[in-house]
Amino acid sequence: MAHTSDEMRQYREAFSLFDKDHDDIIAPQELGIVLRSCGLSPSEADLQKIQQQVGRKIDFDTFVRVAQTFKANNRETEDDIREAFRVFDKDGTGYVSVAELKHAMISLGERLSEEEVDELIREADIDADGRYFIRFVNNLCNRKYQQIFSCHASTISKIDGNTNDLKTEQKEKTIPKDELFSFIVRCMMKVGTRPSHAEVLADNLTMADYRGHYSHGLNRLDMYVNDVRSGTTANDGNPIILKESPGTALVDGQNLLGPYVGKYCMNIAMEKAKKIGIGLVAARRSNHFGIAGYYSLKAVDKDLIGWAFTNTSPLVVPTRSKSQSLGTNPIAFAAPAENGDSFVLDMATSTVALGKVEISQRRGEEIPNTWGVNAQGIPVTKPQEVRGLLALGGPEESSGYKGYGLAMMVEILCGILSGSHFGPWIRSWKASTTEANLGQCFIAIDPNAFEEEFESRLQKLINYCRSLPPSESGKPVLIAGDPERAHMAKCDKLGGIPYPSSQIDFIHHLARTLKVDIPNIQ
Template sequence: MAFHTFPEPHLRNFTNRVFIAMGCPPADAELATDVLLRSDLRGIDSHGVARLSGYIRLWKKNRINAVPNIRIVHETPTTATVNGDGGLGLVVAPFAMKIAIEKAKVYGSGWVSVTNSNHFGIAGYHALLAVEQDMIGISMTNASPLVAPTYANERLLGTNPMCYAFPAGDYPPVVIDMATAAAANGKLEIAQRAQLPIPEGWAQDKNGVGSTDPNELKAGGSLLPLGSDKDHGSHKGYGLSAAVDILSAVLSGANYGPWVPPFVSFLEPPADPVGEGIGHFLGAMRIDGFRPAADFKHHMDNWITRFKAAKTIDPDKKVIIPGEPEFAFEQERAEQGIPLIDVVVNDLNELADQLQIPRLS
């Protein structure tokens, strides 16, 4: 498997051209680009520029509105519901989080549900917007129905990621950004491109039998919840996924469960939608609404220091703080560039040809 490394500015310029070619206003194109590039910089390759062809595919099917009228449709002093007008989730979610942050500045916390949106990239991007304001950030979204609940042999939930982000003092923020499935679909896509098997416990075939084939979803199989199966706590992942689905969509008026319009190419939207688009849920909490921010960040540093000093089973291993690997990737890739495998580079070059913009390489 060959890699090509690209300077971050080069990838940023290419990605921006793609969104401009879609018809996005310059500010929206710049924001959408920033969300995807932050993913690649943080080492979350499944949600970075490799996703570009998916957004273009949906746009060509008129499932993404490049010039949405994003607006508040319901509001109280501390809450709001935003209608994304079918826009890129990469643009809609930051719009909603900024509303949550502004409400938190005045009232201590702000909570925004989103309807009629699309795939919003990594949840961590949006939660970190609150961290920049000395706030705790929360973001989550529902997603393509690819996950079978515990005991089920039917795809009813998405990978439904959730993120909690906490500022620290001398350390980088603690960022808990994860799918509520055993693995995100993007991990299977990476395995498909590399022609490698997936670990046991990630997926089951159409008969409900565990499988290590990364193509299982296309054959009618399903992902498993966090915990993998009933004997290893899958009911906990199922419960977390259900909470994300309810907060993101039942609360906002978006589609939920099996009615969520899919991002993946091998599924078509249901003919009987129960809402509009997909949904997100975003929140911001002012730390000084609970205690002085400096005190909180001092104790966050103490928390991190103690966990990093934990005794480990293997002396060559250490306890990893949530968000620590992504921060290290971000520092490294900002200097050394972003690696992309051949399959992704070829896909992006084909996309450039379709849109009549300069190739990536």
């Protein structure tokens, strides 16, 4: 089967990113990352078998032959999936029942256990009456099921009927914060995480949902569970200070959970700021650290100004490119005002975080065309077609190059400065075969080292902005942190954090899988 010129261009582009010496050779351990960046889905068993066959070096021609094999398998599997669902979707509605799903898999020669079927269901959309949404094919994560359903989302958007506009009404249920915290700790300890590490992670994820950042709270728990369970994230240990001066430190995170490394680093930065006015700590060998605002708010609690940055897996397409080369690289900045008030900016340097695209896909919702692009670099509105995120600002015409510049700035502070992986050399999102080695940067500043009236002056500016007449009736002018304050007040009134039924289903599934008690759900 011949490759198209576009496919060959894509293969060469992906291969070149890892061909550091320009000798037309990549290392075997990089093969999986390069294949996945081309939209292919090798299993770990596949990769091990290939590495045994090809030896220690893989040239471009070998890579193309491997990619050709996987692409052929993908197309054959796609045809099988279409035919199976054409049989079971008798009415052409785009749905089959959950009970029929297992029979469909058996018809493909895949004998899945009840637990595996449950996992498939959780990875997809399921509506209130228990019928299985056909787009489950598009929603599978980088796990063993991609071996079965290795299809491109852009080609499997409908089967015998348009299902893209179907949405699910979900009734919300509430979980008290302390119940959610304890549940997360139980889950992480079940896979061997040290209790103190699990508690820091639970604090971070609970804060994310409490503040309304649902993309980075409970939504990410299974990622942390899988990273620890697979051994790609260490479950115990302590970060190490490699270099230190009165105002700076370089930390080796020892491949521990990102939130644990982040809290450790911010504590050092705050100690230095209290002593000399400023502290900057860079970390290498860290992992996904949850919401960046968690760390800047730690500084505010100590009457300090706080910054937090991290690089992430390459998901963002630089302006004028169609290749994912930079992460969403968030920036968090928080400063204390009077009487517990504060300015809290927590933002990605992409138009949105990937989690928002994932949530839109789970809900069957379209997205603005400024969020992401397809494999050809064209903006799309269907979340399942997104192959790269746009930098903050969107296309070049609307100043996307500014977001691109900010993402580069974060990459310099985190990846280049710390000695971690950076840019396209960071492992693919949710890949669990290699150490992430993310870079992070934390800064704390004592405002009293500058202006003693800092808090009152900031409060004056905050009050002024909030009092401005709104351009639209009923929509007051806000400052960064106000939407989160409103969400926290809502949670306090409800007695817990509200979640849609899909997240409640996820909790039940994870509890069954790990054999832990579910939280109190109201």
